[in-house]
Amino acid sequence: MMYKYFPHTADDLQSMLKAVGADSLDALYSDIPADVRFRGDYDLPSEMSELEVRQLFEQLGRQNRQLVCFAGDGVYDHYTPAVIPDLLARSEFLTSYTPYQAEVSQGTLHYIFEYQSMMTALTGMDISNASMYDGTTAAAEAMMMAVNAGKKQSKVLVSATVDPKVVAAMQTYADGLGITIEMIDEHDGATSLTDFGRRLTAGGVAGVMVAQPNRYGIVEDYTGFADVAHSLKALFMMHCVAADLAVLKTPGEWGADIACGDGQSLGIPMQFGGPYVGFLCCTEKLLRKMPGRIVGMTSDNRGQRAFVLTLQAREQHIRRQKATSNICSNQSLMALFVTVYLSLMGRQGLKEAAMLGYDGAHYLCDQLLQTGHFSLAFDRPFFNEFCLVCDKDIDALQQYCAEAGYMAGVKTGDNMLMLAVTERRSKEETDRLVSLINEYMNTL
Amino acid sequence: MAKVIEGLYYSESHEYVRVDGDYGYIGITDYAQQALGNVVYVDMPEVDDDVTAGEEFGAVESVKAASDLNAPVSGTVVEVNDALEDQPELLNQDAYENWIIKVELSDKAELESLMDAGAYEAFCNKS
Numbered sequence: 001m002m003y004k005y006f007p008h009t010a011d012d013l014q015s016m017l018k019a020v021g022a023d024s025l026d027a028l029y030s031d032i033p034a035d036v037r038f039r040g041d042y043d044l045p046s047e048m049s050e051l052e053v054r055q056l057f058e059q060l061g062r063q064n065r066q067l068v069c070f071a072g073d074g075v076y077d078h079y080t081p082a083v084i085p086d087l088l089a090r091s092e093f094l095t096s097y098t099p100y101q102a103e104v105s106q107g108t109l110h111y112i113f114e115y116q117s118m119m120t121a122l123t124g125m126d127i128s129n130a131s132m133y134d135g136t137t138a139a140a141e142a143m144m145m146a147v148n149a150g151k152k153q154s155k156v157l158v159s160a161t162v163d164p165k166v167v168a169a170m171q172t173y174a175d176g177l178g179i180t181i182e183m184i185d186e187h188d189g190a191t192s193l194t195d196f197g198r199r200l201t202a203g204g205v206a207g208v209m210v211a212q213p214n215r216y217g218i219v220e221d222y223t224g225f226a227d228v229a230h231s232l233k234a235l236f237m238m239h240c241v242a243a244d245l246a247v248l249k250t251p252g253e254w255g256a257d258i259a260c261g262d263g264q265s266l267g268i269p270m271q272f273g274g275p276y277v278g279f280l281c282c283t284e285k286l287l288r289k290m291p292g293r294i295v296g297m298t299s300d301n302r303g304q305r306a307f308v309l310t311l312q313a314r315e316q317h318i319r320r321q322k323a324t325s326n327i328c329s330n331q332s333l334m335a336l337f338v339t340v341y342l343s344l345m346g347r348q349g350l351k352e353a354a355m356l357g358y359d360g361a362h363y364l365c366d367q368l369l370q371t372g373h374f375s376l377a378f379d380r381p382f383f384n385e386f387c388l389v390c391d392k393d394i395d396a397l398q399q400y401c402a403e404a405g406y407m408a409g410v411k412t413g414d415n416m417l418m419l420a421v422t423e424r425r426s427k428e429e430t431d432r433l434v435s436l437i438n439e440y441m442n443t444l
Numbered sequence: 445m446a447k448v449i450e451g452l453y454y455s456e457s458h459e460y461v462r463v464d465g466d467y468g469y470i471g472i473t474d475y476a477q478q479a480l481g482n483v484v485y486v487d488m489p490e491v492d493d494d495v496t497a498g499e500e501f502g503a504v505e506s507v508k509a510a511s512d513l514n515a516p517v518s519g520t521v522v523e524v525n526d527a528l529e530d531q532p533e534l535l536n537q538d539a540y541e542n543w544i545i546k547v548e549l550s551d552k553a554e555l556e557s558l559m560d561a562g563a564y565e566a567f568c569n570k571s
Binding site for chain 2: 288314318319
């Protein structure tokens with residue numbers, strides 16, 4: 001029986017089995033204990049032709065509705081310049097895996113080096129690695145770095161204003177590693193410095209993680225946090241929205257030891273959850289605790305500039321269980337994506353795009369407050385995302401707007417609605433959202 | 445042939461202790477630095493840290509490997525060889541001259557479970 005995607009014939013299988021001395025394929029798996037072997041029929045539907053598969057997906061696709069997006073909550077609808085997907089579609093980029101004979105792939109190493117350089121500039125930190133899978137696992141890796149760098153401290157404090165999705169990923173890793181995560185109280189939408197200090201002095205803390213902007217879109221004042229953490233030998237870590245760092249005070253300026261987050265906001269389409277890219281940056285002092293790939297620039301024996309994977313003695317294929325993490329790969333294609341985005345936008349363009357979102361969000365917020373149906377959830381400065389208290393049925397409100405083609409934010413509490421605005425949202429769209437909401441409120 | 449010095453105490457993981465009164469200078473042996481190759485980084489503890497016999501107190505990184513440093517004796521770190529931060533290659537130049545940490549020994553009896561020069565030399569020749 002010939003299968004389109006399996007190249008081996010029955011004769012191929014027979015000769016391979018003969019070469020290894022096995023009677024049958026089952027005999028090949030005889031080392032696997034019987035009680036973990038699956039016995040039964042596979043619950044798989046019958047095969048479909050290419051034509052039928054295409055029809056299926058087209059049918060599924062027709063069920064999608066494209067809404068004008070005013071929702072954020074960690075993933076933002078920024079514009080993707082057309083040249084990026086065009087460049088990334090090159091097979092040298094699209095199909096290559098993370099290089100193991102690394103120095104042969106100078107082009108790959110070169111763009112990763114550019115990526116690293118740009119991320120350090122964006123975050124104000126000394127070092128960046130070649131990227132992590134996404135922002136949530138990047139936070140988990142930061143946590144592991146802190147514990148690895150700390151002298152036998154296995155507790156990490158996390159602000160309650162960090163996105164719960166990020167905390168959940170950190171908790172998954174913490175459970176397996178015997179790390180304790182303790183949450184720091186929030187007060188009116190921001191991290192409580194008092195509670196932070198109290199939990200820190202209780203001892204055993206390797207590091208503390210905060211968010212910027214936080215889960216409510218609020219830009220927090222972290223004055224004093226780094227100093228307090230350092231006075232008790234704990235690392236200060238910040239989980240950030242990459243694009244916002246074009247305007248906000250950088251983790252480097254806040255005195256952070258580690259900066260991490262997701263690079264999705266750097267032009268990567270929302271695409272239903274991924275792929276995105278995580279970034280992880282640190283101070284020079286923590287360089288040897290940094291997990292993952294790091295590309296370095298040097299010169300070869302002819303004096304030509306060359307790129308290499310460097311400091312590999314950190315990595316798990318050499319350090320094994322003593323390494324900070326088991327990661328030995330990166331998210332190259334998406335790292336390339338954000339590198340092209342950053343080089344296209346430049347400092348000025350990044351700032352402009354970010355400020356358009358800031359202006360749009362503040363305009364939307366004012367307009368909605370003026371309707372009289374909302375109040376500000378927190379009396380704090382925000383960037384391009386904000387939370388409103390609404391005493392009407394938020395689900396029904398969102399449903400109403402969706403039917404008119406608008407995604408009215410994310411419901412973050414029984415009475416709380418969180419809205420985000422990016423440079424993609426025009427004033428017309430924003431005004432339309434406000435009038436839709438007004439329409440709905442007037443029907444009640 | 446790796447150099448072995450009389451009067452020092454040796455561990456099976458190729459660390460040595462040079463006793464000086466109540467203190468001990470701890471480092472890696474010539475055998476160890478030869479096996480490692482060019483040392484590029486030494487991960488050292490800090491002054492006032494405690495080290496425990498048999499437990500890891502740092503690491504030595506060369507171009508090809510990263511090796512843990514195991515404390516041959518227990519004590520409290522009173523001095524760290526800062527020169528190794530900028531010049532880790534000193535360990536290759538002279539492993540015995542360039543000790544890594546100086547500790548205040550907490551239990552001199554531990555020295556008895558270490559090897560003397562002769563035993564260590566025999567140990568190295570066997571491996």
